[in-house]
Amino acid sequence: MTETLLFVGDLLTSQYTYLLFAILLVVGLYIVVASSNLVKKVIGLNLFQTAIFLFFISAAYVRGGQSPILPSEGAGEGLYASPLPQVLVLTAIVVGVALTAVGLALIVRIYSEYGTLDEETLREVRADE
C-alpha cells in the first residue's frame, strides 16, 4: 500500500511528464478514432505525435543539467541534457509538419468537392453517387 502511494507520489512530483505523455497519447488516439470531423482527426493525430515528442524529451531531461552546447574553449565539466533525443524530436517534428500539410491539403480538396468535413455526411454523400 505504502509502496503504491510512494510510486504515485513520485509519479506526480518528479515524473509527471510521463503521466502527461500517457494522457496526451490516449486523448490524441481517442480524437482520431471518435471524432467524425476530418480536421479534428488531423488535430488528434498531431496531439498523438506531440505526446511521443514529449516522451523523448522527458527521457532526455536531466535535473539541473545544462543545455548540451559545449563552450568554445573546450568541453566543460558538469551535467548536460542528452542531445540525441532532442535531435530525434526535431526530425520527427519536421515529419509531423509535412504530414499535417498533406492531410490538410487533402481535406481542402474533399471539402471543395463534397462541401462537408463530416465523415458521416461524407459517407452518405458518396453512397448516393
Place this chain on the structure above:
Amino acid sequence: MSELLPALLIVLPIVGATLPLGVGLLRENVGWSIAALVLSVEAGLAAWLAAAVYGGEGAARIVHVLGGETFGRRGATENFVVGIELVADAFSGLMVLLVAGVALAVLAFARRGGPRGNAFYSGYLLLTGGLMGLFLTGDLFNLFVFLEIVGLTTYGLVASDRDAESAVAALKYLVIGTTGASLYLLGVGYLFLRTGALNMVDVSRSLAGEPEWIDGALYGDPLVLAAFGFIAVGLMTKAAIYPLHTWQPDAYAAAPDAVTVYISALVSTGGAYAFARVTWTVFTSEFFAVGQNARILELVIVLACLSVVLGSGLAAMQRRLKRLFAYSSVSQFGLIVIGVCVAVHPAGGTQATRLAVYGVVIHLLGHGLVKGGLFATVGALAHGTGARRVREYAGLAKRRPFLSGSLAVLGLAIVGVPPTIGFLGKWYLAVGALNTRLWPVIFVVFASTLLTLLYVARLLEKLYFDGPAEGAAPAAGPEPEGPGAPGGADGAVITDGAGSLSYGMIALAVSAAVLTVLLGFAGSALTDAAQPIAQAVIEAAPEVSAGG
C-alpha cells in the same frame, strides 16, 4: 567504391526528384524522360550493388557510415556507432533489386496510362528514394524517417489524379498510416530508453546484454516487451494486416492505375520487410525463447491467420477487380507475417527457421512481382476495354488473349501453382510451419491456397468460359476496334491519356507473367541468396553476414 553504393542509391532518386519540377519550369512534359534516365542509372547501381553483395563467397555485408569515419564505430564506447549506418546485405540486396526493377518497369505503364505532369514524376522518384532508404538503413530511427517519406509520397501519389474519391482514400490512408508509424516510433523510443542505442546491431547487442554497463540480457524487461508490441502493431499497420488493413482496399482502388501497380508491389512490402528485419535481427529468436515472450508472437500469428482467412474471404466477395486484389494482398501479407513469426518461434527447430526464412524472402519478392503484374494487367485491361468489374470480364479472353493469358498465369501464381515463384514461396512457408507443429497455423497456411483459388478461379471462369454478357458491354468511351490487333495494339492510335492501351502496358503485364514462371525454376538460386539470412536468424546474430 562499393561502400558508396548504398548512399548513392538513396541520394540519386531524391536529388533526381527535384529535376522534373525544376526543368519543368522551362519545358513541359520532361518528367517521364528524366524519371526514365534517373531510374535506369538507379537500376544499374542496384545491379552493381547486388553483384558486390553476392559476387564473392557467400554474401558480403557492405556498410556505409553517413558523414564518414567521424561518425563510425568507436572503441571508447564499446564499439558502438555514433552516426547512421546504411547496410547492404543479403536481405536488403534482394529488395533493392526488386525496387529498382519495379520502379523502372512501371514507367512503361505510366508513359501512357499514368497521371500526367512533372509533379507526378517528382513524387515517383521521391518514393523510390524513400523505399531504397527503407531497405538499406541500419538504424531504427532512420527507418522511421524513411517509413514516413514513403508514406507521405504514397499519400500524395494515391491522390495524384486529383479526383475527390482518391483524396478521401488518401486521407484515410494518411490517418491510419501515420498512427502506425507513430506507434513504431514509440516502440523505438522504449528501446532507446532501455539500451541507449538506435543502430539495429547495437540495440540487438545491448538487448543480449553484451556491453558491460548492461547487467545481463534485457529480454525479460517489460519495457522491451512493450517496445516489441508497439513496433509490431506499427509495422503491421504499414503491411496491412487484419484488423489494420482498412486503408488498403480504398487506397489501391482509388489510386491511378500506374500508382496502384507501384505501391502494391513495393510499399506494403517495405512494411513487411521492416517487420522481418526488426523481429529477426534486433529482437532475435533468443528474445522470444525467454519466459512468456513467445505468447506475444502467438498473438501476432493469430492476427496474421485472421488476415489470411478474412482477406481471401473478402476478396472473393468483391465486384471490382482492384479491390479484389487489394484484399488478396491482405491475405498474402498475412502469410508473410506468419512466416516471420514462425522463423523465430521457440517451437520450431533449425529446419523450421531455415524454411520459414526462405519462404518469407521468396514470397516477399514473389508477391511484389506477382501483385504488381496483376495490377498492371488489370489496369491494362481497363485501359483497353473499360472493364473494371468481375462481371465485365466475361469472355474477354477472346478479345485480349495476351493480357488474359498474363492474368491467368499471375492468378495461378498467387494461388501457388507450380512452377511459379508463388508456389516456391508458399511451399517453403508451409513446410516451415509444418516443422513447428503449430497445427492451427499449418491448417491456415494450407487452407490459404484453397481460399485464394476461390477468387482466382471465379475470375478465370469469367474470362475463359463465359460468353460476353449481353447488354453488359463495358462503357468504354474511346475503344477503337484495331483491325487484327488482338494484343490491343490499337492503343497506339490514341493520343488521349484515358481509355488507351499501350504496348508498354502489355509488355509490362506479359513480362511480369514470364518472369513469374522463370523465377519458379530458380528455386535453388533464391534459397542460396536467402541462405545467409537464414543463418543469421538461426544463430540469433544481429548481422546478416557471409553465409557459412
